[in-house]
Amino acid sequence: MGAITLQRILLADDEPDILEISRIALETVGGFEVSVCSSGKKLLERLSEFEPDLVIVDVLMPDMTGPEVLEEIRRRPEFDAVPVIYLTGVIQEEELEDLRKTGVADVILKPFDPMTLADRINGVWKGSHGR
Amino acid sequence: MEGEREISVASEQLEKELARLRGNFLEKLPAKLQALVEEWNVLQGDSWSQDGARALHRSVHGLIGTAGSLGFAKMAKTARRLERRLVALLEGTQPPTRDVSTEVIEWFERMGEDATSEAKKAFDPSSFENMAEWGTPLFEPRNLIVVVEQEDPFARELALQLGHFGFELQMFKKIDEMVSGSVERRPAAVITDLSSPDGELTGEEVATKVRDALGEVVPLVLVSNRSDIEARLDAVRAGCSSYFIKPVNFSDVLETLDRLTRSEPEPYRILIVDDEADTADFHATSLESAGLETVTVTDPLEVMSQIVEFQPDVILMDVYMPGCTGLELAMVIRQEEAFVGVPIVFLSRETDRMKQIAALGEGGDDFFTKPVLPEQLVPAVSARAQRGRTLRLFMEKDGLTGLFRHSRIIEQLEVAVRRADRQHGKLAVAMLDIDGFKEVNDEHGHLVGDQVLKALAYLLRQRLRMSDVLGRFGGDEYVVVLPDTDGESAMEKMDDIRRNFAAIDHETGHGTFTVTLSCGVGEFPAALTSHELIAAADEALYRAKRGGRNRVLLAGDEG
Numbered sequence: 075m076g077a078i079t080l081q082r083i084l085l086a087d088d089e090p091d092i093l094e095i096s097r098i099a100l101e102t103v104g105g106f107e108v109s110v111c112s113s114g115k116k117l118l119e120r121l122s123e124f125e126p127d128l129v130i131v132d133v134l135m136p137d138m139t140g141p142e143v144l145e146e147i148r149r150r151p152e153f154d155a156v157p158v159i160y161l162t163g164v165i166q167e168e169e170l171e172d173l174r175k176t177g178v179a180d181v182i183l184k185p186f187d188p189m190t191l192a193d194r195i196n197g198v199w200k201g202s203h204g205r
Numbered sequence: 206m207e208g209e210r211e212i213s214v215a216s217e218q219l220e221k222e223l224a225r226l227r228g229n230f231l232e233k234l235p236a237k238l239q240a241l242v243e244e245w246n247v248l249q250g251d252s253w254s255q256d257g258a259r260a261l262h263r264s265v266h267g268l269i270g271t272a273g274s275l276g277f278a279k280m281a282k283t284a285r286r287l288e289r290r291l292v293a294l295l296e297g298t299q300p301p302t303r304d305v306s307t308e309v310i311e312w313f314e315r316m317g318e319d320a321t322s323e324a325k326k327a328f329d330p331s332s333f334e335n336m337a338e339w340g341t342p343l344f345e346p347r348n349l350i351v352v353v354e355q356e357d358p359f360a361r362e363l364a365l366q367l368g369h370f371g372f373e374l375q376m377f378k379k380i381d382e383m384v385s386g387s388v389e390r391r392p393a394a395v396i397t398d399l400s401s402p403d404g405e406l407t408g409e410e411v412a413t414k415v416r417d418a419l420g421e422v423v424p425l426v427l428v429s430n431r432s433d434i435e436a437r438l439d440a441v442r443a444g445c446s447s448y449f450i451k452p453v454n455f456s457d458v459l460e461t462l463d464r465l466t467r468s469e470p471e472p473y474r475i476l477i478v479d480d481e482a483d484t485a486d487f488h489a490t491s492l493e494s495a496g497l498e499t500v501t502v503t504d505p506l507e508v509m510s511q512i513v514e515f516q517p518d519v520i521l522m523d524v525y526m527p528g529c530t531g532l533e534l535a536m537v538i539r540q541e542e543a544f545v546g547v548p549i550v551f552l553s554r555e556t557d558r559m560k561q562i563a564a565l566g567e568g569g570d571d572f573f574t575k576p577v578l579p580e581q582l583v584p585a586v587s588a589r590a591q592r593g594r595t596l597r598l599f600m601e602k603d604g605l606t607g608l609f610r611h612s613r614i615i616e617q618l619e620v621a622v623r624r625a626d627r628q629h630g631k632l633a634v635a636m637l638d639i640d641g642f643k644e645v646n647d648e649h650g651h652l653v654g655d656q657v658l659k660a661l662a663y664l665l666r667q668r669l670r671m672s673d674v675l676g677r678f679g680g681d682e683y684v685v686v687l688p689d690t691d692g693e694s695a696m697e698k699m700d701d702i703r704r705n706f707a708a709i710d711h712e713t714g715h716g717t718f719t720v721t722l723s724c725g726v727g728e729f730p731a732a733l734t735s736h737e738l739i740a741a742a743d744e745a746l747y748r749a750k751r752g753g754r755n756r757v758l759l760a761g762d763e764g
Contacts, residue, residue, distance in 0.1 A: 091271040095226060102219040134266065163270050185273020185281055188223055189216060 080199040084126035085110045086117035086143070087161060088135045095188050096130070096161075104192030114138030118146050121153060128199060130182075133162040133173065141176045148177070157202040159195065161186075227275050231324050235317060241265070242313050245306075253300035262291045272320065280319035286697075287312040302368070304708060347373040348393040348466045348667065353380050354428070355402060359453075363396070366455060369708045370660075371667035372462065380411060383418045392423055393466045394446070396458070399429040399436075408440035408448075424465045428453055455712055456656050463663045473590035476517035477501045478508055478534070479552070480526040484575070488521060488552075491579035492586060505529050509537070512544055514620060518590035518597075524553035524564060535568040543616060546597050548589040552577065603677045605655060606662035614676030618686050618735040621674070625688070625729050632729035633695035635685040636742040637661070637702075640721045640754040642681035649713050657681075657711055657720060664709070668702055684739070692728030692759045699724045699757045707755065721755035731761060 083106050087093045093110045100106045109124045111117045115137050117129070129147065133140035140160045148154050157179035164170060165183070173181050180198045182191075241264055248257045265288050273281035290309060294301055301309070350372045354360040364374045375392070377383045379401060395415050399406050408427055416422055424446040429436060432450045440448045447461045475497050479485040482503055489499040500515045502508055505526050512520070520538070524531040531551055538544050548570040551561075561572040570589060573582070601613040609617065618634065625632035639645075639657065646654040658681060665675050665685065674686040687695050703722055710717035725745025732741040741760035749758045 089267040089271060091226070091230060092267070092274065095223070095271070095274050098222045098226070099219060102222060103215045105215070134263070136263070161270075163266050184270030185275075188219060188274055 078203070080104075080106065080127050080196065082107045082109070082124065082126045083128050083130060083195070084108075084117060084120060084124050085130045086112070086114055086135070087132035088112055089132070092132070092161070092184065096191065099188035099191045100195065103189065104195065106192070106195075114140075114143040114146075117143060121147070121150070126156060128179075128195065129156055129158045130161060130195070131158060133160050133164065140178075141173070144176060144178060157198060159198060223275065227277075227324070230271065230275055230277075231320060234320055237268075238313050238317050242310055245309055245313070249300070249306050255295065258291065258295055262288065262295060265291060268316070272316075277320050277323050279323055280316050283312060283316045283319050287316070302365075304368070308704070347371055348462075349373045349375060349388075349390060350462065351375045351377065351383065351388055351392045351395045353377045353383060353395070353397040355379065355398065355400070359398075359451075362455075363458070366710060367459075367462070369705045370459065370664050371705065380406065380414050383414065385418055385420065388419060391419070391421065394424040394426055394462055395419075396426045396428065399427055399431070405429075405431065408436075408443035408445050412443040412445065426458070426461055426465075456659070459663055460659070463666060467666070472496055472498045473518045473587060473594070474498045474500070474515055475586060475590065476508070476511055476515055476520045477522075478505060478520060478526070478531070479503065479523040480505070480528075481523070484523070484552075488577070488582065491582055495579075495583040495587070497583075497587065497590070505531075505534055508534060509541075512538065512547070513616075514623075516620075517547060518593050519586055520547055520549045521586065522549055522551055522569075524551050532564055532569075535564075539568040543612075546593060546600060548593045550586065550589060606659055606677050608662050608665075608683070609674065609676035611676070611678050614674065614678070614684050614686065615735060615739075617674045617676075618684075618738065621686050621688050622729065622733075622735050622738070626733075631689050631691045632738075633687045633690045633692050633726055634728075634732075634738040634742045635687065635695055635699050635724055635726045635757075636678070636739070636746045637683040637685070637699070637722050637724045638746055638750070639681040640723055640750075642720070645711075645718075645720060649718070653711065653713055660709055660711065661706060661722065664702060664706055668705070669698070684742075692726050692731070695726045695728065696757050696759050699726060703755065703757055723749040723754045724757040725749055725760060726757065727760040 083100055085093065085096055085100075085108060087096070090112065093112065097108045097110050100108045109120060109126070111120055114131065114135050117131060131140045131143045140162070144158045147156065147158060160173055160178050160181045161184055162170075162173065162181060163184045164173070170181060179202050180194075182194065241261065244257070244261055248254070248261065265284055269281050269284045269288060272284060287309065290305070290312070294305070348371075350367060352360060352363055352374060354363065354376070355378050360376055364376060367374055375388060377387075380397060397411050397415070399408070399411065411427065412425055415425060422444070425444070426447045426449070427440050427445050428449045428451060430451050437448055446465060449458060475492050477485050477488055477499055479488070479501070480503050485501040485503060489501055492499050500511060500517070502511050505528050522531045522534065531553070535549050538547070538549065549568060550571040550573065551564050551569045552573050552575050554575050556574055564572055571585065573585070601609055603610050621632055624630065639661065642654065642657070645657055658677075661683060662675070662677070665683065669675065669685065669687075672688055676684045678684050685699075687698070690698070703724060707719060707721045710719060723746060725742045725747070727738045727741030727745065729738060732738040745758040745760040745762070749756045752758070
């Protein structure tokens with residue numbers, strides 16, 4: 075199993091503003107160590123180097139979709155237990171349903187409240203570690 | 206305690222960081238919006254491409270997330286609406302019309318205005334609460350009309366004008382282009398020109414081709430150069446809904462489409478009043494299995510409130526009940542002017558013919574001896590309901606526009622207010638008034654004026670939801686009751702109507718002209734009663750008129 079407490083989060087989104095908001099929210103309120111990338115490919119490249127406890131990835135990016143990133147992560151045995159969370163602006167219930175079926179730990183809708191983002195991530199973390 | 210302090214320090218720090226990000230965002234926003242408008246303008250020319258539109262869509266999509274997360278909720282909502290419009294464009298293959306193009310630019314401008322106005326207000330965390338609701342549509346899906354017309358100018362004019370009324374159009378040049386699968390959903394009607402490049406078609410040929418292409422029968426409107434009786438007979442025999450001879454009067458086509466697209470009639474509503482629950486159940490089951498809607502009241506004293514709420518087409522009433530008799534109750538109902546027209550059918554074990562006749566004298570319309578078999582009850586009640594409803598429509602609806610009359614709309618509003626009050630729900634009332642309507646009448650005559658009044662009624666019916674109640678207050682004043690809608694959303698709907706109405710070309714016989722409308726919106730619970738809501742909407746309407754007309758204002762808002 076990975077670390078008991080959540081420390082390192084790797085985050086990818088092609089929207090620089092959202093990346094900045096999420097990073098600051100997770101660092102200040104959550105006290106996490108956050109690394110950000112602007113695309114799915116970059117996230118995959120950084121995986122081994124950063125060794126995240128948890129990954130947050132935007133669903134709609136020009137180079138790769140969130141589900142594609144998730145699939146790539148699961149191909150790598152050392153990361154196949156890392157919880158992955160999607161960020162998405164999608165609001166159609168059917169599409170959300172499809173996203174949830176991909177083996178993702180949670181789906182967070184954009185826009186989100188930066189004040190409660192860290193709590194939400196902590197909740198997912200505890201859920202995926204059985205407590 | 207220590208932990209709590211840490212958290213509050215962290216939130217404070219985040220607040221500070223967010224304030225900084227908001228500042229940056231606002232600073233960069235005008236340039237960003239400008240760039241997007243330019244991108245849109247480039248797309249408009251000859252270089253319309255799905256890829257270009259998709260890129261623009263992605264940028265707008267991104268803005269929703271950023272703006273919303275930074276607390277610019279209003280701007281994010283506006284961006285969400287623009288996104289929906291772009292998605293609709295992406296689904297089609299045609300470049301947008303000039304109207305749509307202007308509208309898109311307006312949405313961009315509005316996003317900038319929203320952000321600036323929100324920047325002045327204090328940040329409101331509650332703006333996050335309603336974000337999940339943004340997905341619910343403000344309008345019902347549009348009615349699709351398929352047009353088959355080889356003459357370009359006529360087809361263009363039809364498309365343009367029908368578009369303003371909220372119809373969605375799909376155009377074909379020849380009937381043969383309309384093959385199986387080429388129309389993606391069931392159209393509300395197909396308008397076809399009988400003249401084709403291959404000569405004149407008959408109604409029968411057209412009806413067959415349309416049926417083959419769509420796999421089902423849809424209302425068919427024919428346009429033709431032929432006015433001879435044979436051609437018309439042929440059209441009637443082929444089951445066509447309407448037949449127009451060129452040059453076509455546009456308002457006639459509209460009237461036909463309005464009639465064809467009116468919603469399916471609601472099931473008849475039957476109020477059953479019987480103190481014996483079992484008997485009431487038996488009757489309710491018989492009626493409901495025949496597709497009628499029922500509500501049962503076992504306490505006669507509750508009848509009046511149910512009549513107001515349920516608005517039955519027929520009241521089915523037991524004669525002997527504890528508390529009061531059916532006859533007494535019928536008299537009470539008949540004393541209310543609004544309920545004079547509702548048919549009352551008595552049910553009783555009474556077999557004495559004279560007593561039955563006496564019951565009819567007290568306001569009953571029919572008398573059945575219990576037990577009544579379903580095969581007798583259902584047709585008798587349905588027939589009563591149908592006649593009752595037709596009669597009521599004459600009394601309640603305005604002959605010209607088909608909208609509710611003054612007294613009736615107030616009643617409906619009161620029902621809506623009670624519901625909103627009980628469910629702590631939302632409710633808005635809009636009052637609309639056509640700008641300079643007197644001049645229209647003076648200049649073009651009353652017939653043309655009536656066309657303008659009808660046009661607004663058609664537009665309201667096409668664009669608003671089934672649950673919205675539409676009425677004409679008299680003259681050129683209209684009222685719309687919008688349940689489950691807050692003032693801001695109502696304003697948005699009405700502004701869409703205002704824009705579309707202003708774009709409609711009204712025909713005079715010599716040419717065309719356009720008119721605008723002004724609108725005021727009142728919302729619950731800022732205004733608590735039907736009276737206050739109307740007064741609030743009226744006050745806003747007055748300000749809209751004074752402020753220069755052609756605008757929509759919310760009650761209580763400055764400016």
